[in-house]
Amino acid sequence: MEIPDVQASAPAIHLSLSRVGVTNVEKVMRIGPRGDERLYHARLDCFVELGPNRKEGHVSRFTEVFNDVIGSVVLGPGGFKAEEIARRIAAEVRERQDARRATVTIAARYPEHTPAPASGIATQEIYTLLGTAVVSERGARRIVGVAAQGMTASPHAQRAVATHARERLAADGFSDEQITGIFAAVPVATHDQRGLGTLQLGLPESCDTDVDAAELLAIVEDSMSSEIYELMKRSDEVEVVEKAARRPRLAEDCVREAIRGTLERYGDLGDDAFVAARQENLETVQQHCVLAEGFGRFGELRRDGTRRTTLREWLSAA
Numbered sequence: 591m592e593i594p595d596v597q598a599s600a601p602a603i604h605l606s607l608s609r610v611g612v613t614n615v616e617k618v619m620r621i622g623p624r625g626d627e628r629l630y631h632a633r634l635d636c637f638v639e640l641g642p643n644r645k646e647g648h649v650s651r652f653t654e655v656f657n658d659v660i661g662s663v664v665l666g667p668g669g670f671k672a673e674e675i676a677r678r679i680a681a682e683v684r685e686r687q688d689a690r691r692a693t694v695t696i697a698a699r700y701p702e703h704t705p706a707p708a709s710g711i712a713t714q715e716i717y718t719l720l721g722t723a724v725v726s727e728r729g730a731r732r733i734v735g736v737a738a739q740g741m742t743a744s745p746h747a748q749r750a751v752a753t754h755a756r757e758r759l760a761a762d763g764f765s766d767e768q769i770t771g772i773f774a775a776v777p778v779a780t781h782d783q784r785g786l787g788t789l790q791l792g793l794p795e796s797c798d799t800d801v802d803a804a805e806l807l808a809i810v811e812d813s814m815s816s817e818i819y820e821l822m823k824r825s826d827e828v829e830v831v832e833k834a835a836r837r838p839r840l841a842e843d844c845v846r847e848a849i850r851g852t853l854e855r856y857g858d859l860g861d862d863a864f865v866a867a868r869q870e871n872l873e874t875v876q877q878h879c880v881l882a883e884g885f886g887r888f889g890e891l892r893r894d895g896t897r898r899t900t901l902r903e904w905l906s907a908a
Contacts, residue, residue, distance in 0.1 A: 672721025792864030861889025
């Protein structure tokens with residue numbers, strides 16, 4: 591008996607769908623420049639734009655493409671970055687699904703061995719590498735990004751603590767000059783948060799710039815009050831705490847710093863390049879979290895326009 595092909599049948603309601611696909615597909619893949627590839631544990635999301643005459647996406651074809659591309663490219667000779675792998679998968683999925691547009695996102699966790707700031711002891715830190723690509727008949731757009739943890743110190747609490755300290759020192763007979771010298775030598779206490787910073791850089795179709803994820807990682811970590819380390823000696827803890835206290839920053843400050851750092855580092859990119867920064871702080875004196883985001887095309891951010899292109903809008907323009 592011949593089994594009817596439901597996927598090939600027409601839908602009862604002729605209406606196109608913006609995204610149809612699969613999420614949270616786990617794969618091990620080789621990522622990195624040729625000669626310096628590493629194995630990553632990655633999660634993939636893949637979507638196509640479904641036309642009004644297509645009942646559903648062919649789910650089996652998504653997984654077939656993942657296996658084919660990862661087998662032939664990623665586990666082969668190597669030399670590909672996450673956003674390039676996403677572009678290859680998206681191009682293949684679009685062709686096999688006969689879709690107008692395909693989008694692939696890769697989130698890969700990877701370790702880096704970093705020396706602690708004072709003792710120099712080696713510590714393994716875990717970061718997330720992000721790669722996104724959208725492919726249509728007009729071309730492809732790529733997003734490369736990173737996510738990292740850090741530490742932020744509250745400027746509000748620090749200012750309140752400093753005010754009370756000045757009043758007590760003045761009451762004890764210290765002069766304004768002496769008080770200023772004390773604050774210059776001794777960091778003022780405040781409460782700290784562990785934060786997660788995310789930075790994504792979008793490259794338009796005509797851009798062939800090769801972005802090093804390590805440079806984005808440096809921008810993200812520097813946007814916060816201080817880096818954090820999984821393994822530290824006491825001297826390292828002092829270094830981290832004092833650095834954070836001397837650079838108090840809100841979540842909003844972190845986002846602005848990350849965008850500023852990106853525009854400065856990649857200033858040669860055109861106005862159509864895209865940047866998105868996100869900072870989430872796990873508050874310590876409240877039970878909620880604080881979130882701040884900033885995004886837009888380079889041209890919009892340079893002009894500080896009020897109308898900002900979102901990440902989805904920028905990708906959809908491909």
